[in-house]
Amino acid sequence: MEPLDPARTDAYLRRLGVARPARPTAGSLRELHLGHLRAVPFENLSIHLGEDLVLTRDAVFGKIVTAGRGGICYELNAGFAELLGALGHRVELLQARVYGKDGALGVPYDHLALRVDGRWLADVGFGDHTAYPLDLDEPGEQKDPAGVFLVRPAPDGDGDLEVLHDGVPVYRLETRPRALADFLTGAWWHCTSPESGFTKGPVCSRLTADGGRITLRDHTLITTSADGDRTEEELATEDEVRAAYRTWFGIVLDRLPVPLHPRP
Template identity: 85%
Template sequence: MEPLGTARTDAYLRRLGAARPDRPTAASLRELHLCHLRTVPFENLSIHLGEDLVLTPDAVFDKIVTAGRGGICYELNGGFAALLGALGHRVELLQARVYGKDGALGVPYDHLALRVDGRWLADVGFGDHTALPLDLDEPGEQKDPRGVFQVRPARDEEEDGDGDEEEGGGDLEVLHDGVPVYRLETRPRVLADFRTGAWWHRTSPESGFTKGPVCSRLTEDGGRITLRDHTLIATSADGNRAEEELATDEEVRAAYRTGFGIVLDRLPVPLHPRP
């Protein structure tokens, strides 16, 4: 990602409510990572509002900063990469394939994550995931406010006829509480590489993103607030969950405004509704 200019960097930091760090450090990265998760929601509303997902630096900046919206992984991590680069971090875009509930891997370029300064795995675009970057140099378990995570070398269970391991979808596996969540390649990519994955997620009936609108962010107390269609879900830091069904469209629009700072003149309509 091309780094932002000074004015855009300052605007992005204001969007996060964060001060400009004196220099790029692991501590400042952790603080910005947490601010991003608390401020910029993970949301797929564009898919259900008939808006395209445009993966260019200008479009990502305008959506997150100028329009005060959020986005899916390509947009959120793409924007965060540009901000970190402007602040002096060395940032590489990595592609990942997400494990489904059945244990199968998703499509190539399923997910975008970031390697920062050659050591840190930053990811502000995976919904309920880490609150802080993971240390790629640590092979063991890593405790995070959102659970216990691990980054380990990936190994395919099946082998080809010669006894050699078949090439898998990535080089590293990221686990959350012992369960693999995605497989990460370590080869750096550019934002344009992810356009096919974004198109699939925006259009395919098999994509979970086309089933209905969702908007979610981390809260200041370590919990999470989520609006899934007309259901408002509040999850506390200790995992307690409360749901409220919103009866009217105005209640839904109000929840977007108060919970996420998103002002809509019309509500998103599911592209491929669940049966």
């Protein structure tokens, strides 16, 4: 992937509120990863606004940086990959299949994650996940503000890796690098299928500066503190919902997203 030009790189860094690192290090990667999670929300609003999800570098940059929006994993991690490449990191796109609540794996190219500098698993597109990159060279448990994570070989020994969060498998990661175009089918499925969780209703979520999380799901505003305390507020009017998008996520909407395939 070609790196972003300097002007676009600076604009992306301003979006994150992070200063340009002097050189690419593990420490600067951690800062960028956390800054992305705090500034750029995970959101599937395009699906419910009738907007196309376009996986090109210009479209992703335009949505995240120019328009001040967020996106789903394909957009967020693709954008982050471009930024990291411009700052001197070596970035590879990896495909993963996400474990459902029933323990079954999702569709191929279910998720896009990043391997950075051959060692770090960066993922700013999985919602409530790690605050910092995981070390792929670490065979033991890794503590993170979001919990305890483990990266281990997949049980069948075919070279895949499993990522566990607090002992529960989250996704299964292939180690072969992929191109962004490889994810088009997975993105199309998630944006159209009634079986996809993304089509059942709008959600917008980001990490807060105090380590908590703010989420707007349909008309419900959910605030989770760093220690896990959770409160929910039902927003009664469309104006209140639009105000919540603007206040908490910096997203200005002239109309509300309508669920593509509403939950029964």
